[in-house]
Amino acid sequence: MTHVFYHVPFQLLKQCVGLYLPISSCFKILGKYMINIILNKEKELKSILQDFFFKGYHRNSKPEFRNFYDEEVFQVACQIYKRGFTQNQQNFALNGNSLDINFVEKKQIIDILNKKASSKIFYIIDANFYKKYLNLVSAKKIFLYEASETNKNLESMTQILREISSDCEEIIAIGGGITLDISGFIAGICKLPITYLATSLLATIDAAVGGKTGVNFTPFGKNQIGLFYNAKEFYCVPEFFQTLPQIEIISGMCEALKHSWLYGSFDEDLPIFNDICQGEYNFINSIQFFLKHISYKMNIVNQDPFENSVIRSSLNFGHTLAHIIEALCEEDRIKRIPHGIAVAHGMYFLIQNKYVENKSIKFINFLTQIIYLYPIVKYKGIYASEIEKYLKHDKKNINSFQCVLSLPSYACFSLNEVRNKNQNILKIFNSMDFSILASQYLNSF
Structure with missing residues (x-):
């Protein structure tokens, strides 16, 4: 068999342009094709996607x-597998990479949403959040999404897609990181503009920024299926954070902690x-504080919007072990912990095992406090072979025998200078060696 790349949707888009249709009409045609x-x-x-995973x-x-x-179907699979093979992913990332960021008060967001109550706007709202703020949205076209990692999958995505009417002109997503991830993916499929209202600290600092969207694909891991697709607007209401459980607030803080490592602002x-x-x-x-950490992430994303070089991979610091921890949580091997805390464990593991040099004693001491407050609670022993199974599908890896961290x-980053693209951030290790150390770490609790 030869390696080929079909460009059915892209050819369809070119035909639309040839007919002198408005760009918005071209996008709608492309979206209907995908849907x-x-x-x-x-x-x-699903069969083709599974085949891609089995082929590694x-x-x-x-x-x-x-x-x-x-x-x-093959063409669509190529576009959404690990957010698209690099050879043609730009064909579907058509909505630019600018983001209008707005911090507003609760009464202001109610007014804004009331003005967006058109029948042509579709809302995807975290069901738990909606119960707390019943009067926030007066729109009729609402899908209440039960946000969880277990429910973040293709089945949930297709369920929501079936509810979106053909005359829909915009999607508004209200919720935390999980809700924004799946909603952004749906908007990317439909080729519709999307507005985010982030209701958690984690979503504000991480999920709402950068255009990464996606869902999990069992048993191959987290965020394995998706698109690069940016929101057009992003709203944040800090008042909403006051009602969050403390563990969720700490989770969001841990992503900011990662940014403070990248930009050397931890002491500050x-x-x-x-x-x-x-x-x-x-x-x-x-x-x-929010704007600073959003600017940290946007600075990196703008240098590498499609994660085609090592630059954007720096945002994955601590995420290799974090994603393995989250996958083990989904298998009920480990008690669930929020994403940011899993990332804290991932960073702590890398520093403690000297994968990366730590030049800040204060940083590791602070991380240690987080690990002590939120330890790994396992239900069964974790074997290296189990970790290696998940490691095989890490998006950074090129083959199943290596671990790219x-x-x-x-x-290493600065807001004032563009970093050297040749500076090495990714390093290759033997996957079994990493798996053994990771299993020792998880079993040490």
Whole structure:
């Protein structure tokens, strides 16, 4: 078999342009094409995606077309597998990479949402959040999403897709990171503009920024299926954070902790981190803190919007072990912990095992406090072979025998300077060696 790449949707888009249709009309045609394939050929799509995983494809692979594949389904699979093979992902990332960020008060967001109550706007709202704020949205077209890692999958995505009417002109997603991830993916499929209202600290600092969208694909891991697709607007209401459980606030803080490593601002941020840990931080007066950490992430994303070089991979610092922890949680091997805390464990593990040099004693001491407060609680022993199984599908890896880790040095980024693209952030290790150390770490609790 030869390695081929079909460009059915892209050719369709070029035909639209040739007919002098407005860009918005071209996008709608492209969106309807994608929706039709996903809703009517879901079984074939899952089969091809599973085949890609079994073949061990990474993002730089050239997928092999097989005679029993449906050509159109194959093309869609190529676009959404690990957010698209690098050879043609730009064909579907058509909405630019700018983001209008707005920090507003609760009464302001109610007014804004009331003005967006058109019948042509579709809302995807975290069901638990909606119960707390019943009067926030007066729109009629609402899908209440039960946000959980277990429910973040293709089945939930297709269920929501079936509810979106053909005359829909915009999607508004209200919720935390899980809700924004799946909603952004749906918007990318439909080729509709999407507005995010982030209701958690984690979503504000991480999920709402950067255009990564996606769902999990069992048993192959977290966020394995998706698209790069940016929101057009992003709203944040710090008042909402006041009602979050402390563990969720700490989870969001841990992503900011990662940014403070990348930009060398940990000492500067330490008083705020301490206040957050002690439950004493006033989020209503925290706009500058949020904006700084959003600018950290956007600075990296703008240099590498499609994660085609090592630059954006720096944001994966600590995420290799974190994603394994989350996968083990889904298998009920480990008690569930939020994403940010899993990332804290991932960073702590890398520093303690000297994968990366730590030049800040204060940083590791603070991390140790987080690990002590939120340890791994396992239900059964974790074997290295189990970790290696998940490691095989890590998006950074090129083959199943290696482990590619993101190991950025402390303060390797600056908002004032564009980093050297040749500076090495990714380093390769033997996957079994990493798996043994990781299993020892998890079993040490």
